[in-house]
Amino acid sequence: MEEEYIKLIFGLKLKQVRSKKKLSLFGLSKLTGLSKSYLNEIEKGKKYPKTDKIALLADKLEVPYDNLVSLKLDKNLAPVGELLQSNILKELPLNLFGIKESDLIDIVANAPTKVNAFISTIIEIAKHYDFGKESFYLAALRSYQEANQNFFPDLETEVLNFAKAYQINLNKSVSSVELEEILIEEYGYTINNEDLITYRELDNLRSIFVPKTKTLLVADHVDEAQRTFIYAKEIAYNYLSISERLYTFTWIKFENFDQVFNNLSASYFAGALVIPRELLKGYLDRFLAKPKFDKTFLARMTKRFNASPESLYQRLTNILPADYQLENLFFLRFAHQKGSQRFDITKELHLTHQHSPHGNETNEKYCRRWASIRVLQEIERSGGEHHMEIQISHYPNDDLSYLIFASATKDPFKKDVYRSVGIGLLINNQLRKKVQFLNDPSIKTYDVGVTCQRCPIKDCAERMAPAAILSQDEKNRKTAHAVEELKQKFS
Incomplete structure (x- = not known):
């Protein structure tokens, strides 16, 4: 076993025994004659005492020497021991977010039972949603992209x-x-x-x-x-x-x-x-300065740069925040099997975390008014090679609107599968200054939701499922309100 693990386990056990004896670090220091700072470093797993010091601690705490040095943990510490003995701390990309492994160990050492409960909760959630190590890695990477x-x-x-x-x-x-x-x-x-x-x-x-x-x-x-x-x-x-x-x-x-x-x-x-940065910026400057939306622009750009629509849209997520200060954007990639009613998000990026169209793992029906889904439905109907749409999506729940570009193509590697990529830009003063064609009357505005089960829009012709979750939330609110009324009445 690693020396680091042995030191940490000893420290956890010492702290556990001290806490059961209702001793503070100061009290243990006074009892043993060992300095408070030295004992603190032992409990944090930074130092391992020599044999005579362990014998002294065992004697003053009235616990068997063998129990103190044993790596066997009781039921309260066993799950933490399994965590520390596993490779998970080494697999977590802690340095990516400026976190040292020692910092995490300090947290575990300070509150092992609470940390164990928290980790167990995360594991249960991961199992429930079939969230494996690869999914975690991709989520961590996405957070890193968003942070930068x-x-x-x-x-x-x-x-x-x-x-x-x-x-x-x-x-x-x-x-x-x-x-x-x-x-x-x-x-x-x-x-x-x-x-x-x-x-x-x-x-x-x-x-x-x-x-x-x-x-x-x-x-x-x-x-x-x-x-x-x-x-x-x-x-x-x-x-x-x-x-x-x-x-x-x-x-x-x-x-x-x-x-x-x-x-x-x-x-x-x-x-x-x-897709070189400076060359793309030149084309974007001309595109955004047009008073009317040029629907052929993005298709021409993919040919101009010898790039797929996905590569172009991905590159826009690099350039628009950095060079045009359009940081409030999201990117979505969908896959759709011909003849099915499934539309699955296979990639997403949200640079400011506030955006409504997040993917979910609960099999809810995504709003069919999204541009990313409408282009997939259109290309399936037409059988074309490439279909592009632009729209303004308004989310009544958030009172936010986005300018959406979306393109759909056939998946060349999967039979009867289509895919779409889309980018959404929050409509604010910054966007209004940059995009001259924003008021083009040919750009339609759609009221949209996230999923049908959570959508408040009435009389929606595209609805694929009742707003069951929204209805349950409303029922819960009414129940809570009635309870408050009764409490007030009989107080």
Whole structure:
């Protein structure tokens, strides 16, 4: 066992015995002749006393020596011991949020029973919602992105340095051909476009990297934009000297948080290389300055930058907060099976945490008036390749409105599956100054809810389920009000 664990367990047991004896640290110090600061460090797991000191503590506290040094814990401390003995503290990305492992250990040491109850509660919630380690990692990563406004200057600079070193012209569209040449000539890659398609079980993967032979297997049906992004991401792993990485795209599973974090770094680098910041800003300036909404703009941009709609929308979540001060935004990605009534959020980002359209794990029906869902319904009806919508979504519950852009395409890797990506910008004074076409009468406004079960909108033709949760909440409020009336009457 790790020395750190042994020290911490001894400290927890000493504190537990002292507390049962109703002794303060000062009292134990006076009883044993050991300094209060020394005893405090023992209880916090920072120091382990020598044999003579343990014998002294056991004698004065009237407990057997063997019980004090044993690693066996009673029922109150056993769950905390299991937690500390597990790898969970090492797996948590504490440093990402400025938290030291020692800080967390201090919290555990100060209130082990309460911490145990809290952790048990979290575990129960996780089990109830099938929330595993990977889900936790992704949630932690999303919080990190939101805390940084999803903009990382160091990676932006690395892209500029790379482009200069390899003479990539960021004033024009980057192609897969020039990136493939760098992978082969500079990093010794072998590109294989044949073998991945021979395994039917892998038809949802775009690429697999085999590090031993530096072979990159790419699905033969990826389009130019997807291939360019795959190559850009592989370059990122090499140029940024990332060793702890994922080897499939899309990912199958994560082994540790470093892989999750590095996947974000490589993806961000790839997006910034394919859609350069300054070039995008030039196009955005012209787009936002138009008095009328140009519906063809986003579709033209994906072709101009050799990028998928998702890459473009993701890149907007980097640039709009950093360069246009439009920080109140959210990003949603949906998946939809043809012929079904399911619409599942597969990715989301909320830069200010206040936004209404959050995903849920309770199988509630998302509001069918959302642009992200309407584009999926439209592309399913039309059978087209790409459908784009813009709308203003007004949430009566919050009295907030958002300008929404959403695009839907067929999923090239899954039969009869469509996906949509959408970005929502809070309508406030800042947005009104930046977006000249905001008052374009062609942009329709929709009253929307979050899910049908929680939606207060009356006579909604798109409603898929009754507002059962809202009705229950109202019933509870009326019950509470009636109870208060009775209390007042008979007081």
